Amino acid sequence: MTKHDPGRSGRHFLQIPGPTNVPDRILRAIDRPTIDHRSSEFAQLATECLEGLKTVFRCTGPVIIYPASGTGAWEAALVNVLSPDDRILMFETGHFATLWRKMAERFSLEVDFVPGDWRHGIDPAVVESRLSEDKEHAIKAVACVHNETSTGVTSRIAEVRSAMNATNHPALLLVDTVSSLGSIDYRQDEWGVDVAVAGSQKGLMLPPGLSFNAISAKALDASRAAKLPKLYWSWGEMLSSNRSGFFPYTPSTNLLYGLREAIEMLVHEEGLENAFRRHARHGEAARQAVRTWGLELVCLDPREYSNSLTAVLLPDRHSEVQLRQVILEHFDLSLGSGLGKLADKVFRIGHLGSFNDLMLCGTLSGVEMGLEKAGIPFRKGGVAAAMDYLNCTPRA
């Protein structure tokens, strides 16, 4: 909290689409002395985290934990399975997909970038046609962003997998689950994903600082032949150390305390299915508010609505930067900005992670009052519509 800010009392509403609100229980778990990362106590902690993450990714293969942010796990996904000049099929679903593409190019990969309008997810038919055309199997990987944090659009990964299967193409399936894992249904094994990428600061309710790769047997095989140089991101050394509960370099011990607590809360207490239903209910309530305001969702296909965030287009000539500034100043509410080509046109309401009905009502109230204060044309009643939806829709 800034000092000498006379208008500031009570809790800040952190409703960017991640980092998300860290529950007190997780903060308290982190707030313990750092232990020796070569001790048996550490090995126990790491093993619990590594096993617990499999239940979150719904996989039987190994999960890697990097002391790094999500961008690191993106890089790890590429450098562990690919070699220079390998072809990779990517999709312009939004800002983060575009950034991942830039990273691939930095590593001398040949990117087939399927253009998109930033308002739709990946079209499984395009996946099927692109792979069918690739008779020589030059494409080594298909890289998808599951939930585009810049647009609030969720691609249907199960259908992408079916499209790949229909072609019998051997490409690996890499999926960025940064803003979906723990909030939106994700099934690594069932969907045949080879490498998943995720971070600690979204559905897992942790501070930023950890990121993950969940790895299939096929990806592991591919990693043995992959020639892109790596050391920090190398799965081989990591998995070898992890077998005894250790890391090849210094791990983020205190964030692992938090991760253990987060897994306990998400998997064993709330349960993943309940968490997905909670986010689906809040996502729809937020969309009801947006519709009532007469504003436009960025996402155009109802099958692709994101349940972890809602991205909202402002009418022409109105600035989301100014709107968010007014809302922050008057209501101590942080919302997500427009990214890339949506800058100053779109604001984003995060409703992922540790969140409940009244936090959503408070958030939507801040948006509704802010729209009026900022002089943006809209219709009142969004909060009331969200309340009506919440009240007639059971939690689980």
Added chain:
Amino acid sequence: MTKHDPGRSGRHFLQIPGPTNVPDRILRAIDRPTIDHRSSEFAQLATECLEGLKTVFRCTGPVIIYPASGTGAWEAALVNVLSPDDRILMFETGHFATLWRKMAERFSLEVDFVPGDWRHGIDPAVVESRLSEDKEHAIKAVACVHNETSTGVTSRIAEVRSAMNATNHPALLLVDTVSSLGSIDYRQDEWGVDVAVAGSQKGLMLPPGLSFNAISAKALDASRAAKLPKLYWSWGEMLSSNRSGFFPYTPSTNLLYGLREAIEMLVHEEGLENAFRRHARHGEAARQAVRTWGLELVCLDPREYSNSLTAVLLPDRHSEVQLRQVILEHFDLSLGSGLGKLADKVFRIGHLGSFNDLMLCGTLSGVEMGLEKAGIPFRKGGVAAAMDYLNCTPRA
């Protein structure tokens, strides 16, 4: 947080009229090792707290800090200035006034208890007539509850003082400021209050466990002749130890860490006047919601509306116990119950302490959705009315 409660995510809304939400900064201040309470470091801490409290009570006389809850400071106010069989004038403004009266009787005081309907504050004209009739000055003290936490009614202490002055009666003025201090304007010296009673867990944003007496010179004089037995509550020993920054018995060291931080936040950062305006704005917004719902405020006189809580009457044959149960279960929101003769008829919305616009909107959303879920006849639109009021009313 209860474990294995699959419906529970995000923050609990603690909107009983105290204990209030403790800011993280205060929790962190408390979360430090306990120090030697005979050390110079402790003396510095205690002196800062004792001096800082004078700015909160707006007094120049001493303030006493008890390791006790508010009921203890009530008892201290009586036993330090009165003797067995002394007469004391008290007013039936609600549940807490009634409890204080019972305490006075336990100490063999003769209570003149002015009856009331629990929907009005103290009538200054009654104070004047009662004291005028007391030609022999048998009444030694007039005891008032500033803000009745059971009813949401704030008595006008400045006018009570004027009424006393008009009679030239020498009775002491004792005031319970438990749910007003730091939230509603209170001026110990200007209003000529002799003993104020307060606690840590309301406007001061601390956990429960500390309570206070602020003492005038006249009260201090009276204490020298007072014959009710006391040791723990004795001002004499306390003031004598406090002069060097110590206590006659073990103080609540860690709560004093929190108190120092609370004074910094309330007095030096937000400023008392701003805090009062903040609470006034939230009080009126809450009342706008209640009026829109078509429900009745307990408080009947607009001059006596409480800015720290709003007590709401339910229509006949509807149960506040059931309503609060529904709201707690569905929306993780705790509201205050009906107390004493208002039990099961009245619920109370606390909006005191560390609080802001979106916390209020979330709280009112929980009430509005709960009213519908509980099948209580009401009109929707209360949250919208509160938002309209908040948005057209500047913060300070």
